[in-house]
Amino acid sequence: MNKFLGYLIVLALALAAPLVIYPVFLMKLLCFALFASAFNLILGYGGLLSFGHAAFFGGAAYISGHALKVWGLPTELGILVGALSAGVLGLAIGTLAIRRQGIYFAMITLAMAQMAYFVFISSPFTGGENGLQGVPRGTALGLIDLTNDRAMYYFVLAICLAGFLLIARAVHSPFGQVLSAIRDNEDRARSLGYDIERYKLLAFVLSATLAGLAGATKTVVFQLASLTDAHWHMSGEVVLMTLLGGLGTIAGPAVGAGIIVTLQNYLASGPLAAWVPVVLGVIFVTCVLSFRRGVVGELREFLRRSF
Amino acid sequence: MKLFKKLAASASVLAMLASGASAEISDGVVKIGLLTDMSGTYSDVAGPGTITAAEMAIEEFGGTVAGAPIELVSADHQNKADISANKARQWGDTEQVDAFAELVTTSVAMAVFEVAKQQNKIALVSGAASSPLTNDACIPTGLHWTYNTRALGVGTGSAVVAEGGDSWFFLTADYAFGEALQNDVSKVVEAAGGKVLGSVKHPFPASDFSSFMLQAQASGAKVIGLANAGGDTINAIKAAKEFGIVEAGQKIAGLLVFLSDVHALGLDTAQGLQMTVSFYWDMNDETREWSRRFFEKTGKMPTGIQAGTYSSVRHYLKAIEATGSDDTDTVVAKMREMPVEDMFAHGGVLRTDGRMVHDMYLAEVKSPADSSGPWDYLKIVRTIPGEEAFGPLSESTCPTK
Numbered sequence: 001m002n003k004f005l006g007y008l009i010v011l012a013l014a015l016a017a018p019l020v021i022y023p024v025f026l027m028k029l030l031c032f033a034l035f036a037s038a039f040n041l042i043l044g045y046g047g048l049l050s051f052g053h054a055a056f057f058g059g060a061a062y063i064s065g066h067a068l069k070v071w072g073l074p075t076e077l078g079i080l081v082g083a084l085s086a087g088v089l090g091l092a093i094g095t096l097a098i099r100r101q102g103i104y105f106a107m108i109t110l111a112m113a114q115m116a117y118f119v120f121i122s123s124p125f126t127g128g129e130n131g132l133q134g135v136p137r138g139t140a141l142g143l144i145d146l147t148n149d150r151a152m153y154y155f156v157l158a159i160c161l162a163g164f165l166l167i168a169r170a171v172h173s174p175f176g177q178v179l180s181a182i183r184d185n186e187d188r189a190r191s192l193g194y195d196i197e198r199y200k201l202l203a204f205v206l207s208a209t210l211a212g213l214a215g216a217t218k219t220v221v222f223q224l225a226s227l228t229d230a231h232w233h234m235s236g237e238v239v240l241m242t243l244l245g246g247l248g249t250i251a252g253p254a255v256g257a258g259i260i261v262t263l264q265n266y267l268a269s270g271p272l273a274a275w276v277p278v279v280l281g282v283i284f285v286t287c288v289l290s291f292r293r294g295v296v297g298e299l300r301e302f303l304r305r306s307f
Numbered sequence: 308m309k310l311f312k313k314l315a316a317s318a319s320v321l322a323m324l325a326s327g328a329s330a331e332i333s334d335g336v337v338k339i340g341l342l343t344d345m346s347g348t349y350s351d352v353a354g355p356g357t358i359t360a361a362e363m364a365i366e367e368f369g370g371t372v373a374g375a376p377i378e379l380v381s382a383d384h385q386n387k388a389d390i391s392a393n394k395a396r397q398w399g400d401t402e403q404v405d406a407f408a409e410l411v412t413t414s415v416a417m418a419v420f421e422v423a424k425q426q427n428k429i430a431l432v433s434g435a436a437s438s439p440l441t442n443d444a445c446i447p448t449g450l451h452w453t454y455n456t457r458a459l460g461v462g463t464g465s466a467v468v469a470e471g472g473d474s475w476f477f478l479t480a481d482y483a484f485g486e487a488l489q490n491d492v493s494k495v496v497e498a499a500g501g502k503v504l505g506s507v508k509h510p511f512p513a514s515d516f517s518s519f520m521l522q523a524q525a526s527g528a529k530v531i532g533l534a535n536a537g538g539d540t541i542n543a544i545k546a547a548k549e550f551g552i553v554e555a556g557q558k559i560a561g562l563l564v565f566l567s568d569v570h571a572l573g574l575d576t577a578q579g580l581q582m583t584v585s586f587y588w589d590m591n592d593e594t595r596e597w598s599r600r601f602f603e604k605t606g607k608m609p610t611g612i613q614a615g616t617y618s619s620v621r622h623y624l625k626a627i628e629a630t631g632s633d634d635t636d637t638v639v640a641k642m643r644e645m646p647v648e649d650m651f652a653h654g655g656v657l658r659t660d661g662r663m664v665h666d667m668y669l670a671e672v673k674s675p676a677d678s679s680g681p682w683d684y685l686k687i688v689r690t691i692p693g694e695e696a697f698g699p700l701s702e703s704t705c706p707t708k
Contacts, residue, residue, distance in 0.1 A: 022397050028389065121482050121511070128483030130437060131388050131414040133444070134421055147425075149400075218389065223421055226388040226414045264390065269382035274345040274355065276383060 014157055023153040024221065029261050030160040031218040036241040036253030037167050038210035043239070044248030045171055046203045047183030051106045051235050052093065052113030053211050058230025059116055060086040060212030065132040065225040066125055075138035075146060079159070079216040086212020087205055089116070094204035098197060101186075110232065117230050131226030135219055152221065159217050163210050168250055170206060179203055211238075240280070244287050246294030255296050259283075331632040332375035333403065339365075339620060340404035342391050342419065343434065344411050345383035348537055351567040353411040353434040353612045359604050360617035361408060363597075364624065372624050373631045380404065388418040395419045399426040405633050406431060406623055409616050413437040420449045427635050431619040434612045436563065437484075438491075441662040445705035448639055452663045453615030454585040458696040459667075460488050460534075460562050462583035464495035466669040466689050467530055467560050473499075475560075476528035477506035478519050478543055480535035485511065488562055489534040504528045512539055516546035524552055536563040544572055544580065553579040566610045569672055569684045577684075580672040583696075585611035586651055587670060587685050593650040608682045618651035619663075656693070660705035664693035 017026055035057055042048045064082025067073045073081065097108040120126045127133065137146040146152045170176050182189045182196050190196050219225045228234065237260065245256025260280065267276050291298045341361055343353050358381050365377045380398065384391040391410070398404035399422060407423060410416040411434025423430040423446060430449045432440060438457040440449065475496050479485040485508070493503050504526050507519050520543070523531045531552065533543050540561055547559050561568075564582040588598035588608045597617075601609045609617075626641035627633050647655030652665035670685040678684065700708060 022401060024393050024396050028393060124483070129413060130417055130439070130444075130483075133388075133414075133417040222389045222392045222418070224388050224392060224414075224418050226418075228387045228389065228414075264385065265393065267383075268385065268390065268394065269380060273381070273383040274350070276385060277346055 032257040033254035035214035052109030054234035055113035055116035056086040056211040057215035061215040061225035064216035082216030083213040087209035090208020246296035252296035341381040364621040392418040433615040468499035468501040472530040473501035660708040667696040
């Protein structure tokens with residue numbers, strides 16, 4: 001009951017937010033929250049540290065941008081095409097990568113993502129260094145004009161909520177339980193008869209697809225896709241968001257994404273403008289050294305101990 | 308709201324009738340939003356220095372224009388197009404910013420162009436280099452001030468051939484930008500009677516240039532053209548120094564090199580390098596006087612991008628002063644009508660494709676013996692007339708020109 005009330009309050013806040021806060025900023029926040037949550041699905045629940053998630057985020061951004069701008073698909077379909085293509089890319093990279101564990105897994109995903117990055121920088125359709133610009137926002141369901149920032153916000157909110165719900169459902173399903181079991185003790189899970197490769201691969205593909213959904217939505221919001229989205233910095237940033245918010249918690253990655261995006265945005269025009277990377281670095285070091293469970297993880301622990 | 312606007316409009320009409328030419332400044336303030344790279348790769352060539360330069364332009368007006376205060380806001384775009392688009396949109400929507408300035412990195416400039424087009428604001432581009440900004444990607448209110456890749460490549464290409472460097476070998480960064488630059492310059496070299504002996508592509512970014520430099524050396528070309536930028540250019544020049552390429556008689560032509568790169572490399576390494584610049588501090592009394600003031604504030608001599616930011620902001624404010632309005636279309640029309648006349652450009656012309664055409668300069672890096680001290684780095688070899696550097700308007704593929 002309490003939990004239900006909590007969700008209602010969050011939903012009400014999300015619905016009312018654009019009245020107070022600039023909607024484009026909120027949309028960016030939502031996209032990154034979804035991206036980090038998708039990443040958390042395999043790192044927090046599957047124990048797989050992927051260092052190549054930017055390939056899915058950026059790849060979907062480019063493909064949906066191309067689909068909307070050049071093929072002229074309707075907005076929803078363009079986003080869907082982007083997300084699905086990220087899923088296919090996830091299947092290809094995942095099939096190779098899940099055969100290895102730990103640092104080798106991270107290195108393979110990083111290497112694959114760098115290859116994808118190279119394809120993006122040298123293909124003519126991405127515009128290389130200049131990025132893919134001027135993607136039309138179009139209309140939602142052919143009815144609602146998305147050039148209006150408010151309308152766009154609710155459209156993005158709906159997409160991201162669907163993404164969050166899917167993740168929460170997956171985590172709390174038997175599938176999620178098996179995934180956690182594999183994370184905690186792979187050999188024992190295998191001895192119980194679970195085909196752990198299948199589970200890992202499914203989690204990886206799901207995570208890639210949702211990361212792609214976030215990237216594709218972001219393209220529509222900003223009307224552009226650029227190399228930043230596919231660069232390995234982005235893969236690092238999403239790790240930072242997840243760890244900062246709280247690994248293996250449902251709300252953690254969203255909170256972490258909120259913190260990072262807000263800092264990037266608001267520090268940019270203050271006296272600390274030249275120091276944004278340094279500030280983020282200091283926060284990360286502090287987080288890893290003193291509150292390892294992340295913001296949400298520590299909060300949960302504190303509540304558990306106090307009550 | 309509408310009523311208020313009407314009231315304000317009629318009030319301003321009354322005021323105009325009363326005083327002849329009073330201000331018609333929206334929101335009572337002229338606000339310029341400057342987006343630049345404060346912490347990354349381009350923070351030396353653009354960065355904090357461009358804010359100083361814009362402030363210097365504003366100071367010249369005593370902080371007010373047409374009776375309204377001038378305000379400058381700035382932000383670090385971290386070289387990310389999405390942060391720039393977000394910031395620019397927010398400035399335009401909620402903070403009454405009238406013009407965006409600087410915008411280093413093409414992806415940033417293009418993202419802001421999209422916002423400027425939708426909000427009908429002015430974009431004064433100084434730092435971004437790509438020629439498409441005034442070709443396929445142009446917008447009616449996007450003004451490209453300092454330079455572009457065509458001017459740099461073409462300027463250096465034709466000038467070097469004219470100086471006797473008629474056989475070329477290219478070191479090209481292996482991505483769209485490098486290839487485009489190489490093609491542009493090859494065309495010019497061939498048109499000027501030179502020939503291209505070959506080229507080698509290097510990965511982007513690269514740190515070890517020895518094998519590429521050896522290939523370039525073995526080609527026997529008189530000139531080695533560096534169709535790359537930033538760290539790659541610096542590393543390539545260092546490798547050239549290691550192999551004694553300049554001492555052996557071959558020349559290096561940098562197609563995208565800035566004064567701050569020369570400062571970082573040192574004269575010993577960079578000497579003999581030929582490059583095209585939009586501005587050099589030690590050209591005449593005017594540039595020296597301005598640059599000295601800039602130096603006092605920042606401890607560095609200005610790059611072309613910084614001087615260009617000053618010039619673009621100043622010209623924008625001059626147009627507001629002349630028209631008494633900050634309405635986008637009025638101001639742009641006035642900016643086109645008035646020649647750009649300041650220490651950066653003389654008789655500069657703002658074309659309908661958004662290109663500001665002004666003279667560029669072919670420069671050669673001095674040897675340590677010729678240099679009288681810090682920042683005395685370049686010797687201007689030739690002035691490249693604006694039309695030659697930027698090409699005629701008829702060549703522009705801008706659809707709204």
